[in-house]
Amino acid sequence: MPVPVVTHKITEDRQSLLIQKPTSGLSFASPIRVPGDKSISHRALMLGALATGETQIQGLLLGEDPRSTAECFRALGAEISELNTELVRVRGIGLGQLLEPNDILNAGNSGTTMRLMLGILASHPGRFFTVTGDSSLRSRPMSRVVKPLQQMGATIWGRKGNSLAPLAIQGQQLKPIIYNSPIASAQVKSCILLAGLLTEGETTVTEPALSRDHSERMLKAFGAEVIVDPESNSATIVGPAKLQGQSVIVPGDISSAAFWLVAGAIVPDSELLIENVGVNPTRTGILAALGMMGADIGLENQRIVAGEPVADLRVRHSKLKACQIGGEMIPRLIDEIPILAVAAVFAEGTTVIRDAAELRVKESDRIAVMANQLNRMGAKVTELPDGLEITGGTPLTGTDVDSHTDHRIAMSLAIAALNADGTTTVNGAEAAAISYPDFTTTLQQICGQT
Numbered sequence: 001m002p003v004p005v006v007t008h009k010i011t012e013d014r015q016s017l018l019i020q021k022p023t024s025g026l027s028f029a030s031p032i033r034v035p036g037d038k039s040i041s042h043r044a045l046m047l048g049a050l051a052t053g054e055t056q057i058q059g060l061l062l063g064e065d066p067r068s069t070a071e072c073f074r075a076l077g078a079e080i081s082e083l084n085t086e087l088v089r090v091r092g093i094g095l096g097q098l099l100e101p102n103d104i105l106n107a108g109n110s111g112t113t114m115r116l117m118l119g120i121l122a123s124h125p126g127r128f129f130t131v132t133g134d135s136s137l138r139s140r141p142m143s144r145v146v147k148p149l150q151q152m153g154a155t156i157w158g159r160k161g162n163s164l165a166p167l168a169i170q171g172q173q174l175k176p177i178i179y180n181s182p183i184a185s186a187q188v189k190s191c192i193l194l195a196g197l198l199t200e201g202e203t204t205v206t207e208p209a210l211s212r213d214h215s216e217r218m219l220k221a222f223g224a225e226v227i228v229d230p231e232s233n234s235a236t237i238v239g240p241a242k243l244q245g246q247s248v249i250v251p252g253d254i255s256s257a258a259f260w261l262v263a264g265a266i267v268p269d270s271e272l273l274i275e276n277v278g279v280n281p282t283r284t285g286i287l288a289a290l291g292m293m294g295a296d297i298g299l300e301n302q303r304i305v306a307g308e309p310v311a312d313l314r315v316r317h318s319k320l321k322a323c324q325i326g327g328e329m330i331p332r333l334i335d336e337i338p339i340l341a342v343a344a345v346f347a348e349g350t351t352v353i354r355d356a357a358e359l360r361v362k363e364s365d366r367i368a369v370m371a372n373q374l375n376r377m378g379a380k381v382t383e384l385p386d387g388l389e390i391t392g393g394t395p396l397t398g399t400d401v402d403s404h405t406d407h408r409i410a411m412s413l414a415i416a417a418l419n420a421d422g423t424t425t426v427n428g429a430e431a432a433a434i435s436y437p438d439f440t441t442t443l444q445q446i447c448g449q450t
């Protein structure tokens with residue numbers, strides 16, 4: 001009987017994954033599918049809840065983050081059927097019609113839920129709302145959305161100068177603004193555009209580099225007037241808008257596919273086919289970065305599904321070389337930097353990632369945590385204030401590592417373990433359920449352990 005590559009150990013509410021280096025390449029009996037895109041899933045639930053009529057969502061991510069969004073919008077009056085991947089029905093309550101819940105709205109671990117919802121709540125006059133999240137979210141900066149909302153006339157209170165949740169919001173009739181965001185953030189952009197839905201006139205957000213544009217696409221599909229200017233990286237919403245329920249098909253999440261792309265690239269003799277992955281150009285920085293590193297990744301069967309570009313991705317093992325990443329590319333791969341750091345550990349030369357200080361305020365400080373955890377395995381990673389310097393080529397050795405309750409760190413370390421000698425124990429692996437509940441099952445599957 002071969003030794004299983006991946007085993008679980010569950011203690012109280014924590015889970016550890018014990019991972020052995022596989023003795024042969026990763027492959028599939030049938031192609032892999034990744035769960036639905038997290039960003040698109042949140043937006044489909046929110047716009048469905050705000051629209052008139054019914055929205056039907058196929059392929060929704062069943063992770064904990066979209067569950068938080070669904071719970072919040074149920075409390076605000078939308079009817080959302082039981083969440084499943086086949087078909088979720090959302091009966092919208094209509095723009096401006098949200099109810100005032102008699103309890104605190106809980107965004108859990110989800111920055112997208114909290115920041116986007118704040119724009120919606122702040123623009124609903126006459127209602128009072130309170131919002132909180134888990135301990136990670138309660139320490140993440142909310143001033144980046146509170147400040148522009150205050151410029152629009154919003155009334156928001158919170159800890160540390162109204163910058164930390166729990167937050168209290170007195171809904172108001174807002175006024176339009178032109179907001180020059182100092183950071184390229186789709187959460188900031190989307191919060192303001194959503195606040196503009198009920199605001200009379202043109203509300204504009206300009207960002208220093210283009211962040212993911214799912215809100216702009218979906219708002220247009222639901223019937224809002226959105227003007228996008230690629231020259232200035234700006235998006236404008238014309239309010240008051242009308243939203244009509246739609247049918248949304250959620251593609252697979254490229255941020256989840258990224259784990260298998262790197263796994264296939266670093267484990268000798270591997271070949272993986274990942275079907276139905278969203279390849280929106282504002283999200284494909286990971287393909288460009290891995291391409292620069294010499295990874296063998298092909299896009300097959302490219303098509304447009306419900307307004308979003310989709311493809312099947314095939315990856316084969318290849319020799320990787322270091323690359324330099326920064327500037328405008330960062331927002332296109334912001335969530336993939338932890339797994340990109342894993343690829344860099346196995347690449348020849350020194351990879352430098354800059355302009356990514358945002359990583360310090362994600363679900364964990366992803367710069368510090370990735371550097372510490374990979375170094376525990378024997379890697380040569382140096383923290384920079386705004387990124388990482390990674391000298392590849394040193395073999396890794398399995399040891400105990402920890403996710404710091406961050407889903408993307410848990411999964412990145414599990415992939416690094418596939419190319420580390422001996423056994424790696426990834427503690428806090430349960431965090432993966434935030435965006436990828438079936439991660440372990442797929443990991444076992446590609447290691448031949450079905």
Ligand code: S3P
Nearest residue numbers: 039112184185186187188334335
């Ligand atoms: C997201 C935007 C990004 C990303 C997050 C999801 C979104 O955050 O990191 O996982 O759905 O809008 P920022 O807007 O903070 O960069």
